Amino acid sequence: MLEDDHFNDLKKYNLFISHNGEGNEEYLEFIRRLVEARDFQWKDHGIPGKNSPDDLRQQMDKADVVIILSGLYSKHYDLIKNQVDLACQLNKPIILIRPYGLEEVPAELEKLAKGVVGWNKVCIVEQIEESFVDK
Template structure:
């Protein structure tokens, strides 16, 4: 238990350069959790394949904000493909205020959760436990 509390989770979070509302709301949720230390490896304006690989290669988990899918399907699908190629667990966050997640995204997920802070934190921790169990 104490080991988890002292761990710093390295996270890549999907984001769009021109639309930060959902991203900012999500960051606020993570920052609101007092027992969850994390480092963001995402860089908004670095979205070509090589730059994304560089951002993702050392992360523990990739978080996809599925509400952004309709705004830039190609980027979100590329992030999912790269995460799968790098064998990173993928946590999908449902669109804010909705239950449905596009099928292509849901199929790639280690976990799918809503916007409850404790559920988000638990899903990150559990996706890493699941990943360790598979090794």
């Protein structure tokens, strides 16, 4: 099997990754880690800068899993809370990513999450894959 054939056989994961706008360091670092993950195809349906309730609903409708970068929660509380609330309304599993370099996550987010994971790309991918198995 050619490597391209192997890549085409991989499941593609439709994600919504929380965002606050273009250029956020934590968001960009998270995307970089997913890009570096081996044998993992994904698409982020979140569009930074498109944050109206209708925009968010359209983006999240296409996703199978919602990833919340909890480090954005304190800085952009209203926006991230809206994204979390919408994920709950749409019955989307939530994966919570710890703030970069920290262990603590907001308790109100942790109780809604299907899983909590740090910044190790292997652990992130495993948690995403597990959320699909449990669906």
